[in-house]
Amino acid sequence: MRVVVYGAGQLAQMMYLAGSPLGIDVQAVDVNSDTVVHPVSKTPLDIPLDEAIEGADALTVEFEHVPERLLEVAAQTNKLMPNIQSILVGADRVREKQLLQSMDVANCEHQVVTHLDQLDACVDALGNKLILKASRDGYDGYGQWRLSDESELPDLKKSLQGLDLEAVPLVVEKMVNFDRELSLIGVRNAKGDIRTYPLAENLHHQGQLHVSVAPATNVDSELQEQAHTIFTKLAEGMDYVGVLAVELFQVSNTLLVNELAPRVHNSGHWSQSGAVTSQFENHLRAVCGLPLGDTSPLGPSAMVNIIGCSSFSRELLSIDGSHLHWYGKSVREKRKMGHINVTTQSYQQLGEKLMALGQYLPLEYFPKLVAEATRLKG
Structure with a gap:
């Protein structure tokens, strides 16, 4: 099987790595030049875009701001998943709000x-x-x-x-006086099968995600079911195929939808080592028509973004349960350079390991780490 991904960043890279064990070949498209490239090395492949599209079993996206001219060509093949309408909703907040209103989904x-x-x-x-x-x-x-x-x-x-x-x-x-920010990662295939991951709690700094913890603490079955219901209504209403991220505000016991991302998402990276099946593998399963994988967590996990820096010690890998994912980009302010996943057996252990992680990192670039580690340690 072959999947062509519009976009050649880290999400395409992680889809490639997840697809290899399944025998799914993932190619990426640099949408600035319409060039087909290898998702990891970014080396141009000796194949024109139209030939790559023709030879693909499925077309998908790693971000929602793909030029519409490319999406329109992709949509004509009936291979584009999620569909073009869903991608355009994620790229335009007005369309997004209109969708939420039309489906009677609570939002700001x-x-x-x-x-x-x-x-x-x-x-x-x-x-x-x-x-x-x-x-x-x-x-x-x-x-x-x-x-x-x-x-x-x-x-x-x-x-x-x-x-x-x-x-x-x-x-x-x-402006909503919310209790906390959560997100739900879910997946739907063309048969209408749906799986959702546990809610993740997201900590932002200057509008950018820094830490996600999943499963989020203090989530009862009613709150998780409320999130699942929201996802199901949206995914079925859009006839969605693939992974969809729903960013949420929790206000008391009510969830409000903040944003939608029609793709694999930063707040789901924890699933690479913290769930039975990662969001990347499940996205590929969905768009290729394969059975969806188990979304159960393996234990409390955290994802820590590495933003705007490369000067840290890889000795952090000495912490049991830690995994480094490096994107190979040049350093730039506020640029996501990589992330660290940590998976444990309890929230207390997770807090201890996150605190230990701080020994190997320049903490000025990780402003949410110590406070969250302290909270989880209890």
């Missing part, structure tokens, strides 16, 4: 803004604590602005003056 109260003059009405309707998000091309905290008080509104308008809001509207959300 919001308004869509196409002109700066509309911001005053947003304050009247939603209050003076708002988060503004560009509807396209925003991620990891980019393309977002905050309003903490109405007195800040004039300055906020000035900072937004250069934007073409008719071309790229803003989604203006009421």
